[in-house]
Structures are given as structure tokens and as C-alpha cells.
Amino acid sequence: MDYRNERRWMYKRVNPGRKGLRDEFKAGVDNFVDFACVQPTFVENNVIKCPCTKCRNRRYKNPGDVKLHLYKWGFESNYWCWIYHGEEVLQSSVNFDDTSHNHVDGDDMYETMIYDNFGLNQEPSYLNRDIEGPHDSAKQFYELLDSAQQPLWSGCTADTELSFTLKMMSIKSSYNIAQKAMDEIFDACNRAMPSPNKVPSSFYEAEKLVSKLGLGHEKIDCCVNGCMLYYKEDIALAQCKFCFEPRFKKSNKPNSKVPRKRMHYLPLIPRLQWLFASPSSAKHMRWHFENQREPGVMCHPSDGEAWKHFDQMYPQFASKPRNVRLGICSDGFSPFGMSAKSYSCWPIIVTVYNLPPSMCMTTPYMFLTSIIPGKHNPKTKIDVYLQPLIDELKCLWETGVVTYDVSLKHNFVLKAALMWTISDFPAYGMLSGWQTAGKLSCPYQVGFTEYLKMIFL
Template sequence: MLGLKSKHNMSHACFDDVMKFMKESSHPENIIPSNFRETKKLVAGLGLSKIKIDCCINGCMLYYKDDINLKECKFCNEPRYKANNVHRRNSKDVPHKRLHYLPLTLRLQRLYASLRSADHMRWHFENRREEGVLCHPSDGEAWKHFDQVYPGFASEPRNVRLGLCADGFTPFSQSTTTYSCWPVIVTPYNLPPELCMMTPYMLLSLVIPGPHSPKGKIDVYLQPLIDELQQLWIDGVVTYDASKRQNFQLRATLMWTINDFPAYGMLSGWSTAGRLACPTCKENSKAFTLKRGRKTSWFDCHRQFLPDNHAFRRNKVAFY
């Protein structure tokens, strides 16, 4: 227990040093908290909580909902907790792996509770562009097609359209042991184009723990986010709009995902390796296997998705 307390105090001291450095390096009239205790008080006042969900060490399942009281994985039978503290008195169970989930609903409600951002959340509806002008995702075919399929959702301009981004990164130095951590970020696209990609509006919803990539099991970790998105789509939540001074039923939908090709395969379930890796060509792919390298190649077949009369379709001079 003494060892755990000392580590806990060391982490607080490190955080205090970071906050002190940020305060000293910012504008003299800044209001950044100077220590860990003041930071916790500030965050607690916002009412934005986080949920810690234990995971199977192999990523088979989450100890979530009906499985919250299980002590071992129901698929691989691996124990939920580490065995280091079993014989210590008053010791807490330490899970092998833990998922950190930040609920999305409260943060979407905060966007309408602030006068600074509530007006911006209706920008896509109140600032119509002429036909053929593309300056915002609402001008695209996907957005317009969604409005035609779900006119009830589109009739309320305050309903939120979301995009999801996920990718892996190494939080530690490259010289240390490889560790792959996967943040999942959700962005509201109701905002003006100059605000959509700004850091304050990129909402971190999940931090999938490492040390390895979740690969095909990423859907296991996305369960709490999917459940919340389903609730926001079906029932919605009563939200106060500060700009209009009225309550309304806020609903949200996930319009698309933004990721690289390997992450696309993980999120969609489409295999991005082998001859049928292209999700556009599918079984009509003209890929072939190199005789000596035994690798799949798509040489000179990357334009076949274009129409037959397209100028680039048969342009071998510029693309060969």
C-alpha cells in the first residue's frame, strides 16, 4: 500500500509541475489552475464525467452491462484482475486492461448551453450556398441523400451530424517498448467550416488501451459509444438552447468515419489485404500476383473506377 501511495503522490506532483509550467508560460492574466487539486475542482464543476470499463486482457469482451460482475473472460477464461494484490489486506483489485470512455451526450448539450457556440450549431442550415458550391460537408451528396432518406431528422437543424476518427499512435518514446494506443475522436459537423477541425470541437470519446492494436476486435471496445449513439438517434435527449432560450429534443447521427486504409478495414470489416482489398472494385478488381515477389499488385488499374468517357480513364502518358 505504501508503494501505491508513493506512486500516486508522485503522479500528482508531476501533474502539479506541468500545470505550473503551463501557467507560467501563458499570458500573465490567464486563469489556468496552478495545481492538481484546483484542476479537479474546475473539471468537477463542468459535470463532465468519465467511465472506466474493465476489459479482457486479450480484447475478447468488456466487463460491461450484464457482464459487469464477471471475474474472468467468458471466451478465453483469462482472469479479470491481476494476482499481485491477492494476499494484501484492504487492497483494491487491479484489472489487466481498462477502457476509458467519455460520454458524448453531455458535451453535445454543452455546445447548446453556451451562447458562443449555440448559434454556430445551426450554421449549416442558416447559411445556404448556391448549387454547385462546395465549402462545407452539408453541400455534399452524402449529406443531401441523408436528408432525403430521413426528412424527420433533417427538419430539426439543431440535430447533430457527427464524424468519427480513429487511429493508433505510440504515446511513449520510439526508443522504448512499442505501445499502440487508439483514441477515438468524434466531431460535430454542424459548425462552420473554419471550426469543424479546431481542437476544442474534436471530442475525445474513447481511449482504447494497448499495448497492441485492437485489429478486428475494435468493435468490442466501441460498444459504449455505439450504445450512446443509438440512444441519441432513437430517443434523443432534452437539451436547452441558450440562443433561443428554449428546450428541444436533441438527436444525433454518425454520418461517416475518417481514417487511413488499415483502420478502414478494422472499422468496416472489409479486408484491406489481398486481391479483393479495394472496397470500390470488389470482385471486379484487376489486381494480380507478382510471380517472384508473390505480392498483390494493382499496377495501372487504379483508374478503373472512373467512367468510361472520363479524360483520365485511358491517359497512359500521365498515369502510366
């Protein structure tokens, strides 16, 4: 048997242009796993050696994990004959590289450590790329950032235009300083510092500088009863198309249009792109894919069954380590405490799970995307307020957005998937649409268990 001709599919994993896995490769992986599963080793132990470029036939794994590893990393080099999976060697048909497998029998941890430390293991294919410059929007961002990082005045080493402006904006937010007061503070700073300087002349100029960096926000008018958003095709409506409540407050001024209710939305896509534009976070966005952990120990969501099941269901998405895994959490709170009148608002927070445990679920990487205004609980109408976020999530899942990875110096199409929601049981009912009170409140057993009514005296 001519292994090289028969098994060329082993090293032709992805389609041209890196648009997903080849059907021939996926079928070949299925045949390989089926072949390995009839061997005595699997029959006795229910595990087989993994021949991916990471494990290199050193580690035993279950067939599902082996298939997933092969989708992600492909077969190790020159493994034409499956000698570690029960296949006999035909010397006349195949020549093996002498250094490819001479160390595989036995789990030599020291050798593995040396290979990993000096980078001798085969790199994943997404690393083997030519260096590219940023795409247009990323290039504009870097140029703007560079210009904003000029000294505040000639010879100043303590602050740049951007750092000074951000400090002043932070002070305004922390102490709730009025805009007029900020204008006077900027004017006083401008006169006190050497001329010429780059101190913003007013609060408006400071806002304009910060907004150019790309992390803006949108103000979206809402129906006072939460029936709809004045958004997309409904943006020009003057009243709710469901309850017919007027959009704007009554006013004696003919041109005054003050909305009765408004929500703030902070776009998610620019924030995800920033994670790859920043050197401090870009390289960590592949951590869940590149770092091997001890089997059977869960130290990160990627070690869990839900993550692995998702990878098996969507292997093309899983094969690209920079694709982002997201979670949503939401809960209501009273911003005025218990001393004021009843009022609650609901923040919607999106969390990035690609990052290592030391960064995952920390404040800088938990993105506030929207604040659902009160004063009442949105209840089953929460999906109305989630429309802008859902539109972005659909875009990230279906088409993706071109993003520049500063750690690898090239552009790629960023996609994302919403893995799960995190909430208490009442909020779970709101987000899922499932009734979490009454006879059929259990979302797991549905109608298969009897309910019990408790009487409290």
C-alpha cells in the same frame, strides 16, 4: 377550384408537438413536384423554381433539392396557386397577397440582400417559440457555473475560483506534476492569498469542482486479449467469458483488485449538450441549415452529395437543424516514440459537422471519446472497445436527449446521426469489418474485378 380548401396541407407541415412531418404534407409535396416536372420549363432545363420560404421562387433547383427545401422550410406564404410552375390563375377562386410575388420574376440580388440583412424573410418555424427556462440538469449546470465564477477573493479581478482551478489543472497536466506536489502548491497558495479565499485546499477538491461541471470520464475494465469489456451486464465478472483470462492482476493482498487492462471513456452526450449551453457555439450549430451557399461550390460537408442523400432518406431528421451530424476518425500512434518498446494506443475522435467551416474540424470541436489501450493493435476487435460510444449514438438517434439551447432560450430534444468514418485504408478495414488485404480487398468493386499479384524483388 378553391385552392385554399384543396391545399390546406401546404401550411400544415408538421405533426402536433413537432413530431415529424405530416403524411398529408409529404404526399402533397410529391404531387407538387410531379406537377412541376411535366411543365415545359423542366422539360427543357431539368430544373424548377423552389417555392420554399428561403428561395421564394427566386432560385432554380433540381426536383430533389426542391422537395428537401420544402421539408425543411415549407412553402412561402400565400402561394396557393402555383403560378410559377405552370398553373393558371383563377381570379374568382383565390386572392393573392399583393406583396408576396411582385418581385419574383428575375433574380434581384439587391432586394434579397436587403431582406436578409433586415430579417424580413419568414423565419423557420423552429425560431417561432416562446422563451423557456433551462431544464433541471441545465439549470443546475448554470447555477454551478455561476457559483464557480465568483472572485477568488473579495476584490480580485484577475481570476475566479473556476478559472484559477482550471489553470492549475492545466499546469499539472502540461508538466506532469505529482498529486502530492499539487496538494502542497494549493496549500501554499491558500496561505499566501488574502483570507477568506476560494482557492481549493487540495488537488482532490480541485478535481471535485471541475467534475461537477459535467465533463467526467469512465474507467472501464477490459479483457487482456480484447475479447470483451466488463461493462453493463458483465460488470461483475471476474474473468473473460470467451478466453477465461482473469480480470485482475495476481496479488498477495486479498482485497486488492487491480485490472490487467483498462480503457478510458469520455461520454459524448454531455459534450454535445455543452455546445448548445455555450453562447459562443449554440447559434452556430444551425449554420449548415440557415446559410445559403453558391450552388455548385462545395465549401462545407453539407454541400456534398452524401449529406443531401442522407437528408432525402431521413427528411424528419433533416427538418430539425439542431440535430447533430457526426463523423468518427481513428488511428493508432506510439505514445513513447521509437526509442521505447513497441506500444500503440488508439484514440477515437468524434467530430461535429453542424458548425461553419471556420469552426468545423478545429481542436475545440473534435471530441476525444475513448482511448483504446495497447500494447497491440486491436484489429478486428476494435468494435469491442466502441460499445459505450455505440450505445450513446443509438440513444441519440432513436430517442434523443432533452437539451437547452441558450441562443433561442428554450428546450428541445437533441438527436444525432453518425454520417461517416475517416481513416486510412487499414483502419477502414478495422472499423467496417471489411478485409482490406488479399484477393477481395477492394470494398467498392467487391468480387467484380480480377486481382493481380505483384512480386517484389
